[in-house]
Amino acid sequence: MTRHIRFAAVLCVLLLVALLVNATRLQVFQAADYEDNPANRRQTIARYGQPRGNILVGGRPITGSKDTGEQLRYERTYLDGPLYAPVTGFASQVYGTSLLEDTEDGVLSGADPMLAPFPLLGDLTRARNAGGDVVTTLHEGAQRAAYEGLGGRTGAVAAVEPSSGRILALVSTPSYNPEALSGNGPSVERSWVGLNEDPDKPMLNRAARQTYPPGSTFKVVTAAAALDAGVVTDVDEATDSPDPYRLPGSSTSLTNEAEGCADASLRAAFMWSCNTVFAKLGVRVGVGDLAATAQAFGFNGTGMRIPYAVAPSTFDTSVDAAQLALSAIGQYNTRATPLQMAMVAAAVANGGQVREPYLVERTTRRDGATLDTAGPRPVRQAMHPATAVRLRELMEDVVREGTGTNAAIPGATVGGKTGTAQHGIGNSGTPYAWFVSWAQGERDVEPKVAVAVVVEDADADRGEISGGGDAAPIARAVMEAVLGG
Structure with missing residues (x-):
C-alpha cells in the first residue's frame, strides 16, 4: 500500500x-505571441477599458474620453478638434493612432511601464496603469490666431520660440475633427473614406x-551665405546686378x-525682393557654400522629429x-516645410x-508627477553672429518700409x-504666398517668436507683395498673441 502511495505522490x-x-512556457516565453495574436481581444478590450490620458495646451486638456458602455468602453474626444488636429492627430479604435496620439501612445494609453509606481513589478504583472498626460509647448492664443487668420484658405502656419525651439503654433487648413474617427461604428468608416478621398486633403499636416x-x-x-x-x-x-539677368x-x-x-x-534688393540680385549672388557664392549654409539651417536633414x-x-x-x-531664389528643386522656414527666421533672431x-514639454502621470521632460535642445550655428545682426537689420527694413509693412x-x-x-507645369499654378518673421516686445531682452506662414490659394497676382498682403497679417496676429502673453 505504501508503495502505491509513493507512486501516486x-x-x-x-x-x-x-x-x-x-504555464511558464505560455505566460513567459509565448506570452508576446498570444498577446499579438489577432484573435486575442483581451489587449484591445483592456486598452479601451479605461480613460486615455490627455494632451494639454496651456495647462488645459484638449482631449478627453467618453464612456460608451460598450465592450470597447472609452472613445477619444477632442476639444476644438480641427484647431489642434495637426498636433494631436487621431486615436481611433479602428484605424489606430497618428501624430502625438501615436508617438506618445505608451503614456496616453497607460502601457508605458514607467507609469507604474514600481516599474519592474509592472513589467512582471503586465498590469495597465492609468494613462498619463502629455504637456505640449503650444501657445493657445498663437494657435488660435493662426487658425482664424487662415480662415477658409488652404495653408499652414508654424511658430517657434527662437531661444529654445519650443513650438508655439502648428496649424494646417483645411482641417478635420479627429473625433469622427474615434469609435468603431459605421460612421467611422464613412468618415475615414470621406477624409481620404477629399481633394483638399484635410488630414495632411501642411505645417510639418x-x-x-x-x-x-x-x-x-x-x-546669409553671401x-x-x-x-x-x-x-x-x-x-553690379543687371535687370533682367540672363541665367548662366x-x-x-x-x-x-x-x-x-x-x-x-x-x-534694397532684400527690402524689395529683387530676384535678379539674389540669383546672381547665389551663382557667385557657389553651390558648395550655399548648400552648406542651407544644411546648417536644417535643409537636407532627414531625422527631425518633434516628436513625430x-x-x-x-x-x-x-x-x-x-x-x-x-x-x-527659392525655386527650381528647393523645397521647405513651414516649420523649416520658421526655423530660418528663428536663427536670424537668435544670433545665428x-x-x-x-512639441512636447513633458509627460506626467495622472497625478501630475513628471515622467520625462524635453531637456536642453541641440544647438547648430547656421551663420556667423555678425551675419545674423545684419540680417536682423535687413528684415526690420522689410517690415518698416519694404514689402512686409502689414506685419x-x-x-x-x-x-x-x-x-x-x-x-506647377510652366509655373502655371496659383503662386503660394509666404511670409517669415520674428518679433521682440518692447520690454523683452530677446525675440520671443518666429513665424512662417504659407497660403496656397492666395490672390498672388502681385508677385512679392502678395506675401505681405496675404500672409503677413496672419503672422502679425500670431506674433501679437505671443507678445501679449
Whole structure:
C-alpha cells in the first residue's frame, strides 16, 4: 500500500511540474505571441477599458474620453478638434493612432511601464496603469490666431520660440475633427473614406509634413551665405546686378516684379525682393557654400522629429549654374516645410543659432508627477553672429518700409521677409504666398517668436507683395498673441 502511495505522490509531483513548465512556457516565453495574436481581444478590450490620458495646451486638456458602455468602453474626444488636429492627430479604435496620439501612445494609453509606481513589478504583472498626460509647448492664443487668420484658405502656419525651439503654433487648413474617427461604428468608416478621398486633403499636416517651394523667403538663406562667404561685405554697396539677368549658360532671362533692382544693394534688393540680385549672388557664392549654409539651417536633414517625423526640406546640390540661380531664389528643386522656414527666421533672431524644434514639454502621470521632460535642445550655428545682426537689420527694413509693412506691430521690433513661390507645369499654378518673421516686445531682452506662414490659394497676382498682403497679417496676429502673453 505504501508503495502505491509513493507512486501516486511522484506522479502528482510530475504532473505539477509539467503544469508549471507549461504555464511558464505560455505566460513567459509565448506570452508576446498570444498577446499579438489577432484573435486575442483581451489587449484591445483592456486598452479601451479605461480613460486615455490627455494632451494639454496651456495647462488645459484638449482631449478627453467618453464612456460608451460598450465592450470597447472609452472613445477619444477632442476639444476644438480641427484647431489642434495637426498636433494631436487621431486615436481611433479602428484605424489606430497618428501624430502625438501615436508617438506618445505608451503614456496616453497607460502601457508605458514607467507609469507604474514600481516599474519592474509592472513589467512582471503586465498590469495597465492609468494613462498619463502629455504637456505640449503650444501657445493657445498663437494657435488660435493662426487658425482664424487662415480662415477658409488652404495653408499652414508654424511658430517657434527662437531661444529654445519650443513650438508655439502648428496649424494646417483645411482641417478635420479627429473625433469622427474615434469609435468603431459605421460612421467611422464613412468618415475615414470621406477624409481620404477629399481633394483638399484635410488630414495632411501642411505645417510639418508638406514641402513647398519657399520662393523669396529663401533669400534669407542666400543672403546669409553671401555675407558669411564674404561675397557681400557691405549691405549698402551696389551689387553690379543687371535687370533682367540672363541665367548662366541659357537664353532665359530672369526679371523682377519690383522697380529699381538693377545694380541694387543687398539692403534694397532684400527690402524689395529683387530676384535678379539674389540669383546672381547665389551663382557667385557657389553651390558648395550655399548648400552648406542651407544644411546648417536644417535643409537636407532627414531625422527631425518633434516628436513625430517632419518631412525633410531640400536644397538640390546637383545643379548647374542656371539651376543654382533659381535655387537661390527659392525655386527650381528647393523645397521647405513651414516649420523649416520658421526655423530660418528663428536663427536670424537668435544670433545665428538654430535650436531643434520640439512639441512636447513633458509627460506626467495622472497625478501630475513628471515622467520625462524635453531637456536642453541641440544647438547648430547656421551663420556667423555678425551675419545674423545684419540680417536682423535687413528684415526690420522689410517690415518698416519694404514689402512686409502689414506685419508691423506698434511698440515691438519686427523683422520679416515676403515671398511668392511659383509652381506647377510652366509655373502655371496659383503662386503660394509666404511670409517669415520674428518679433521682440518692447520690454523683452530677446525675440520671443518666429513665424512662417504659407497660403496656397492666395490672390498672388502681385508677385512679392502678395506675401505681405496675404500672409503677413496672419503672422502679425500670431506674433501679437505671443507678445501679449
